[in-house]
Amino acid sequence: MSQVKIYDTTLRDGSQMEGINFSVQDKIQIALKLDEFGIHYIEGGWPGSNPKDIAFFEKAQKISFHNAKICAFGSTRKAETKPDQDKNLRLLLEAGSPVITIFGKSWTLHVKRALRTTLDENLKMIDDSISFLKSAGKTVFFDAEHFFDGYKQDQDYALKTIEVAYNAGADAIILCDTNGGALPHEIASIFSKVKSQLTESFEIGIHTHNDGGIAVANSLIAVDCGANQIQGTFNGYGERCGNANLCSIIPNLVLKMGISCLSEEQLKKLVEVSRFIDETANMRPNHYQPFVGKSAFTHKGGIHASAIMRDPLTYEHVIPDLVGNQRRILVSEQAGKSNILYRAHEVGVDLQPDDSRVTSLIDKIKESESYGYQYEGADASFEMMLREVLGETMNFFTLQGFRVIVEKRGDEEVITEATIKLNVGDHFVHTAAEGDGPVHALDNALRKALESLYPQLKRIRLSDYKVRVLNEKDGTAAKIRVLIQTTDGSHTWGTVGVSTDVIEASWEALEDSVKYGLWQKTKEEN
Missing domain, CATH: 3.30.160.270 (Alpha-isopropylmalate synthase LeuA, regulatory domain)
Structure with a gap:
């Protein structure tokens, strides 16, 4: 079983999502939760961008993390500036994190229009920045920003940025689909080309955004092509349409691809961590999120419920317990006897399929829902109706x-x-x-x-x-x-x-x- 390291950027890239504003204490609590979960790298923020991230790294230096390495994030030096005089690089060192991740431009369009510098100067910026941070004893990861777009426009230059970073001593190189527009077959082709030019054991990663709705697929196909680091965020947080969702990536790696990134025991805490981060971020959980959503293993149709009771594999691609989730059978106007029997069993009432009260209950539910009632989010009202049909009452007043x-x-x-x-x-x-x-x-x-x-x-x-x-x-x-x-x-x-x-x-x-x-x-x- 091969191994892939998980690099979480919820606290930096994820915090750029509309509606999210982490406090310093929020970031510390999430970092501790991710460390407990077993994440390998936690990107804490960009100390050169705001005082809040500087405060986070000051606090993080006083904490003993057991599984994760904290990473500070920043950019290469500015054009025409010496590394030891670049404020951003100095703040990265002052952050005190064992790992520093810097991004550099690999797309000629960005070099010319965003940085407004020459292609040669951009290569020197990459070389100088990595060499400077390595000379300070740091582990350095290089994020090749906009790499796939850059490769498609100028293959030779994009590959040259990777060669420069590699020769400067980068400990890992991460290919980034920053605009989120690459397709899986493009990721596979380009990633394989870069992988073939690096040593077999060298750490090469993937960082994708979800603008095309396929960030998870792009990340997984990169692993199939040799990626041994995946960057992403919990719950898919991120700017615009979000980043690759680790809540989908991690279980797919472990349960579907046989990749060792977390243990099966750690995986059982996936739902707990997902909801903890939503709660800390003050975000409403997405019930329809794969693996961790409340509705991920929820069955409403009567035919589905009947089949599930015979064998869960009929309508579930994995066992919900493996990721810390649980199966739910809903009662509604679409429900059959199987739904009712399952829900009754859950609340401690054993009914037989031929019990006339089951038919009475189904008729009552369908009549109520035709009027406007809905029991999918009203479990207590359903149980009260069930017990009323069985002759029990709750006449407290x-x-x-x-x-x-x-x-x-x-x-x-x-x-x-x-x-x-x-x-x-x-x-x-x-x-x-x-x-x-x-x-x-x-x-x-x-x-x-x-x-x-x-x-x-x-x-x-x-x-x-x-x-x-x-x-x-x-x-x-x-x-x-x-x-x-x-x-x-x-x-x-x-x-x-x-x-x-x-x-x-x-x-x-x-x-x-x-x-x-x-x-x-x-x-x-x-």
Whole structure:
């Protein structure tokens, strides 16, 4: 089994993605997580570009990394400047990282139009910069920026930049598809040509962008042609359309290509690391991301679910456990008996295929979804419906009525108050509370009414609230679907409500949310 080293540039290239702004502490936490995961190289930033990255390297020098080597990133010296007088190179050395990655131009277009210098001077810039950093005792990687575009325009010059970097003592050379426009067959042909001109053991890498939607494919085909370093980012973060996604590259290398880059035990933490980085970056996870997305191993069609129950290989290209993910079977209007039986089994209810209650439940789901309900993100509402069909109830309270008053006077802030009447066993409760909007006021009033009787409720809180207009053409009379996510700190569950009135839809989802949470707490205590 051959080995490929993983070079993560989430903290530098990934941070250039629109909407991402890492703090210094964010970058430290992510670096520690990547090191724990087993990444070989972590590019921490460009110390010559901003004070934040300088601060990161100052902190990183005080941390012992167990698996990864921290890399500082920068450019070759400026034209007509001596290396020891170049501010960028000095800051790279001051960063104190064991590895320094510098990029240089390999496309004549960039040399002439971006650098505005001569082709010979660009070659000297590459040579001088690498030699200077090597003389300081550093491991130096050379990123041949825009290499594939450069090769297609002027093959001889692009190859000359690689030759200069190699002779200057670069420890690794990385061919970059910086504009993300190369196709797999072009990557294969060009990469093989460069690989053949270097010694067999020399470290040569690939760095691709996703502008053509094939960054992962381009990276993997480079490995097939001899690449032993892959640069990429977690979750595909990066400028424009992003970088090659390590969340897809790593499992494909290990599980499909037999390449040793991480152990199988490390691979099982892939989902955990992906979601940790999304959370730290304050980015909403992409549920449809291969391998690590919530929907990556989710099955909705009844035929699919039936086949999965017989053999998961029928509709899954790998076992979800191998990457730390899990299989999900959805219930919807497209569901068959297999979906219902699987989901029932997951919540501890064993039903037989010939049980008439299964057919009743399917009919009820299809009827509800035709009205506008959706149970894909409302697992708790589905379980409550299931248990109701089985004769179980969750009657912790019964609503007698509620009233919501929204008052606006002149330029004053809006005041919202909810009044609620409940029967809780033999008790009648009538209370009121204010809130930031009608749903918040209802939630506050419900809690005020119940917490003295059900103290478990103090550990339950809403974590997400979504409103969807189902038939926009009906304007303000349209049906509204409300999805609520609730958590007790350990578990999260979803509930749904539908109505032409957003308050009523919200109350329905809120009521299910609280009843389900209390039911779960009661089960735990018993």
